[in-house]
Amino acid sequence: MTAPLIECRQLSKTYRRGPETIEVLQQLDLNIPEGDFVALMGPSGSGKTTLLNLIGGLDQPSGGEIRIGGQRIDQLSSAGLSRWRAEHVGFVFQFYNLMPVLSAARNVELPLLLTNLSKADRQRRVDVALKLVGLAERAGHKPAELSGGQEQRVAIARAIVADPTLLVCDEPTGDLDRKTADEILRLLQTLNSELGKTIVMVTHDPKAAEYAKRTLHLDKGQLVDEPEA
Amino acid sequence: MSYFGLVLSQLFSRKTRTILTLLSLLMAFLLFGLLQAVNVAFNRGASIEGASRVVTQARVSFTQALPLRHVPLVEAVPGVEAVMYQQWFGAWYQEPRQQLVAFAVEPERLHEVVAEWQLTDDQWQAFATTRTGIIVGKQLADRFDWKVGDKLPLNSNIWPQQDGNMAWIFDIVGIFDTSDPASPPGVAYINFDYFDEARQFGKGGAGIIVSRLSNPKEAEQVSQAIDALFLNSADETKSQSEQEFNLNFVRQLGDINLIVNAILGAVFFTILLLTGNTMAQAVRERIPQLAVLKTLGFSDSAVQWLVLAETFLLIGIGALLGMCLATVFGMGLTPFLGGSGSIVDLTVWGYALIAVIVLALAVGLPPALRARRLNIVDALAGR
Numbered sequence: 132m133t134a135p136l137i138e139c140r141q142l143s144k145t146y147r148r149g150p151e152t153i154e155v156l157q158q159l160d161l162n163i164p165e166g167d168f169v170a171l172m173g174p175s176g177s178g179k180t181t182l183l184n185l186i187g188g189l190d191q192p193s194g195g196e197i198r199i200g201g202q203r204i205d206q207l208s209s210a211g212l213s214r215w216r217a218e219h220v221g222f223v224f225q226f227y228n229l230m231p232v233l234s235a236a237r238n239v240e241l242p243l244l245l246t247n248l249s250k251a252d253r254q255r256r257v258d259v260a261l262k263l264v265g266l267a268e269r270a271g272h273k274p275a276e277l278s279g280g281q282e283q284r285v286a287i288a289r290a291i292v293a294d295p296t297l298l299v300c301d302e303p304t305g306d307l308d309r310k311t312a313d314e315i316l317r318l319l320q321t322l323n324s325e326l327g328k329t330i331v332m333v334t335h336d337p338k339a340a341e342y343a344k345r346t347l348h349l350d351k352g353q354l355v356d357e358p359e360a
Numbered sequence: 361m362s363y364f365g366l367v368l369s370q371l372f373s374r375k376t377r378t379i380l381t382l383l384s385l386l387m388a389f390l391l392f393g394l395l396q397a398v399n400v401a402f403n404r405g406a407s408i409e410g411a412s413r414v415v416t417q418a419r420v421s422f423t424q425a426l427p428l429r430h431v432p433l434v435e436a437v438p439g440v441e442a443v444m445y446q447q448w449f450g451a452w453y454q455e456p457r458q459q460l461v462a463f464a465v466e467p468e469r470l471h472e473v474v475a476e477w478q479l480t481d482d483q484w485q486a487f488a489t490t491r492t493g494i495i496v497g498k499q500l501a502d503r504f505d506w507k508v509g510d511k512l513p514l515n516s517n518i519w520p521q522q523d524g525n526m527a528w529i530f531d532i533v534g535i536f537d538t539s540d541p542a543s544p545p546g547v548a549y550i551n552f553d554y555f556d557e558a559r560q561f562g563k564g565g566a567g568i569i570v571s572r573l574s575n576p577k578e579a580e581q582v583s584q585a586i587d588a589l590f591l592n593s594a595d596e597t598k599s600q601s602e603q604e605f606n607l608n609f610v611r612q613l614g615d616i617n618l619i620v621n622a623i624l625g626a627v628f629f630t631i632l633l634l635t636g637n638t639m640a641q642a643v644r645e646r647i648p649q650l651a652v653l654k655t656l657g658f659s660d661s662a663v664q665w666l667v668l669a670e671t672f673l674l675i676g677i678g679a680l681l682g683m684c685l686a687t688v689f690g691m692g693l694t695p696f697l698g699g700s701g702s703i704v705d706l707t708v709w710g711y712a713l714i715a716v717i718v719l720a721l722a723v724g725l726p727p728a729l730r731a732r733r734l735n736i737v738d739a740l741a742g743r
Contacts, residue, residue, distance in 0.1 A: 189655060189736045210659050217657020224740070228652045232373040237361045242656045244363060289656075 136296065136329050137163035137186055142195035144181050144352075155181045157352040158195070165200075165296070168323040168330045170343035177349040179333045180301060186331055187299040188216045200296060217245045221290030221328075223319075225302035227282040229274040235285045236261065236270040242293040260288035264318060280311035287318060291328065298322065300332040304339050316342040367669045374642065378674065381638045385678020386685065388631045389712060393686025395620045396711050397693070397703040412576045413473065414583050415605040416569040419596035422448075422608070425565025426595055433589055434569050439582040441574040444469035445566035449550060450518035453504065460500065462514065462548040464555035464566075467493075473572045476538070483508070483534030491554040494530035498537040499546040508532050514548075520560045528558075568605070569597075628719065636723045639671050643727035650731050651739030664732035671724025672716070679716045683709060 139161040146153045155178045163169055171179045184190040185197055188204050191212075197205045199219065207215055221242075229238045236257050243253040261267045264284040274282050283303060290298055300319065304312035320342050322328045332343060340346045348355045361369075372378050416434060418424035428445065435443045444465060451462040467488040479495065487493045494512055506512065512530045520526050530550055556563055573582055583599035590597045600608075643650070650663055658666075683704065690704035 184737050187655075189740075210661070213654065213657050213659040213662075216655065222655050224652075228648065228655075228740075230369075230649055230652070232369045233361075233366075237365075237369075240361050241366075241653070244361070244366065245657050250362075 135162040136165040136167070136200055137161065137331070138196070138198040139182075139186075140196040140198075142182075142185065142197060143193050144178070144185065144190070145193045155352050156185075156192070159353060161347070161354065163329065163331065165329055166323070166327050168320070168342075168344040169332065170340035170346040171331065171333045171349060172335070172337070172340055172346055173349035173355075178352040179349050182349065183299055183301055183331060183333050186297075187220050187222060188212045217242060217293065219295050219297055221287075221293070221295040221298045223283070223286050223290050223298065223300040223303045225305040227274070227279075227286045227306075229282055229285055229289075231274050234271050234273055235266060235277065235281075235288075238274070238285055239288045239292050241289060246293065256292050257288075260292040261285075263291070263322075264288045278311075279307050280314060283307065283311075283315050284318065287315070287322070291322060291326070296329060298328050298330045300330060302333055302335065304334070304336060309338075312336070312339065363666070363669075367666060367673055370642075370646070370666070371670050371673055373646070377638060377642075381635060381674060382678045382681070384634055385631060385675060386682040388627050389679045389682025389715075390686045390689070391627050391682075392624060392712060392715060393683045393704045393708055394689060394693070395624055397686070397690050397705070397708045399617055399620045400703075400705070400707050400711075412573055412579075413602050414571045414573060414579060414586070414599050415602050416571065416583075416586050416597045416599040417567065417605070419587075419598045422567055422605075425562055425567055426569060426597065428564050428566060430590065430595065430597070431569060434571055434586055437571075437582060437585045437589070439573055439575060439578045439585070440571045442469070442472035442572040443569060444473040445552070445569045446470075446549075447552065447555070447562075447566045448518070449514075449555070450516050451514045451548070452517060453512075453514055456515075456517070460514070460548060461546065462494075462550060464552040465549045466552045467549075470549060473570055474538070477536045478538060479534050479536035483536075486533035487549075487551070490531055490533050491551055492529065492531050493533040494548055494550045495534035495536055496532060496548040497546050498535055500548060501532075501535045503546075506532055506535070508535060519555070519562070521558045522560055524560065570602070571599075628715070632719065632722060635671075635675060635719065636726070639667075639674070639723055639727045642670075643667055643731055647734065647739050648742070650734055651736050654734065654736050655740070660732045660734075663734070664728045667728040667731045668720070668724045671728070672720045675716050675720045675723070679712055683712050 139159055142156055142159040142161070143154065144156040146155060159182070171182065173179050181190070185192050186199070188199075188207070192205050195205070196203060202215070204212065204215055230241070233241075239257045239260050240253055243256060246253075248256070257270070258267065261270050264287050266281060266284050266288065269277060269281060274285070277285065298319070303319070304315050307315060316339055319330055319332070323330050323344075330343070332339070334340055416426070416430075418426055425447070426445070431443055431445055434440060446463040446465045449462040449464055451460040452458055453460055467484065471484050483495065487495050496506060500506070510532045512532050514528050514530060515526050516528060517526070521528065552566070571582070571586070573579055579601065586599045587597050653663055653666070654660070687702045687704040690702035693703045
């Protein structure tokens with residue numbers, strides 16, 4: 132059996148809203164092996180995005196442990212977590228979140244500014260990433276000049292350009308039509324099957340979830356099936 | 361792309377707003393450069409070194425007249441080529457608010473000292489021989505449409521005639537032009553003999569003595585020699601370059617430093633609010649983008665520095681353009697305030713650099729700290 136890349140133990144997350152404490156995740160245990168492609172589904176407020184944020188190192192849990200590749204990321208400082216994200220995680224958002232003033236190539240290059248790569252090496256990697264998502268000829272275009280599907284491809288290129296182990300996708304097809312969504316999902320599948328990227332994807336769309344190797348369901352902050360890989 | 365490229369692209373993400381802010385900064389630093397240069401020039405004073413003319417006044421104040429018996433003594437000082445004396449007339453034309461700069465002079469002496477002026481020999485001659493004659497600068501003549509041959513009624517706010525009348529009538533006998541910044545063509549000269557005879561008091565005295573030097577390199581020695589002549593006398597003197605004398609004269613108008621600093625304070629307070637608002641708005645609009653940068657692995661400090669760098673760049677570009685323009689304009693003011701090249705010199709650029717740093721920190725720190733404290737999850741969720 133493949134060693135788990137993501138291990139969550141007794142993971143909990145609470146928020147305070149005024150005097151009220153909201154328990155979003157409750158003592159959650161989860162293993163995701165390296166090379167897996169997992170879809171996280173569940174009703175609104177079930178904790179999917181919160182779990183994704185914790186796995187991606189965007190937020191810190193209120194309790195429990197998260198190990199990614201054997202490293203306790205819940206114990207990292209803010210600066211340590213930033214470095215860890217830059218090296219290990221790629222993010223794909225529902226609304227692409229590209230920099231509107233930068234061209235596609237420069238958007239893809241952004242994570243590489245945090246590396247010691249030379250300008251030529253950065254450009255080489257940007258070219259490869261854009262080619263991989265099928266947008267090599269659109270490198271000089273700004274986000275406003277691209278379609279939604281193309282923007283999401285640029286976002287995916289940005290997510291993989293630093294060659295992270297893990298891709299974290301929050302409703303990556305939520306803003307796209309069916310046909311474009313299928314293209315994006317096939318692209319994610321390819322990244323998973325051919326480049327071995329581990330992908331955790333939050334989605335409301337059962338058709339999107341079908342592209343994943345398996346689907347986990349969350350409800351009221353707990354996994355309701357398949358807690359173990 | 362480099363970090364600089366990233367900052368630059370962020371800065372110009374709203375081109376119109378950035379350009380308008382840059383123009384405001386340009387104007388502010390143009391004003392800063394010129395006014396600060398005036399400040400520096402007034403604090404520094406003008407050097408006597410290299411002066412071709414030396415002005416001698418009473419040690420206490422130029423409002424105290426020097427006796428005319430000083431003139432031949434000054435004339436005898438080695439290095440002095442020609443000497444003239446002049447008395448401030450305190451003139452106004454038609455109404456008191458229309459003040460003119462007019463001096464009573466001995467025409468021949470004036471001619472010897474300012475030989476380079478453009479005034480025909482006939483007109484010099486007419487000035488010397490017409491007791492009520494007056495020569496006026498071209499600028500003045502153009503302003504009031506005066507011509508040679510016109511009768512010119514002037515009032516003095518200092519000197520009454522023997523009968524107590526403050527109104528004096530002169531005959532325009534010449535119109536001169538000069539590129540000499542120390543004697544701009546907006547001045548008028550009347551005949552000293554006529555003035556001295558007709559005035560009610562103060563006879564036999566003149567406000568200043570002006571000496572033309574044979575060698576400007578000896579200006580300091582000649583000045584010291586003149587002042588040494590009258591040391592410990594009842595009429596001690598103070599000799600200085602014409603530029604320094606002019607600066608002292610303007611200083612009589614008021615506390616120039618205070619005026620300049622008050623204007624600069626107002627300008628920078630306005631710029632502080634304007635740029636502060638621009639940066640705060642820019643950061644507020646880009647919160648999701650800043651959150652994305654953090655998501656990609658940019659640390660809190662990196663994002664903070666990006667915002668601060670953007671502020672420095674904005675203010676720096678505006679300041680650079682404004683100061684370059686001020687330096688160019690400052691070249692036109694150099695003859696009046698002394699120095700060489702532009703009055704906006706390295707000292708003024710140094711002050712501008714300090715102003716940029718202070719302004720950028722004051723304006724940039726609050727949004728930079730906001731960017732630093734930005735919570736990724738909240739920002740991405742639009743909270």
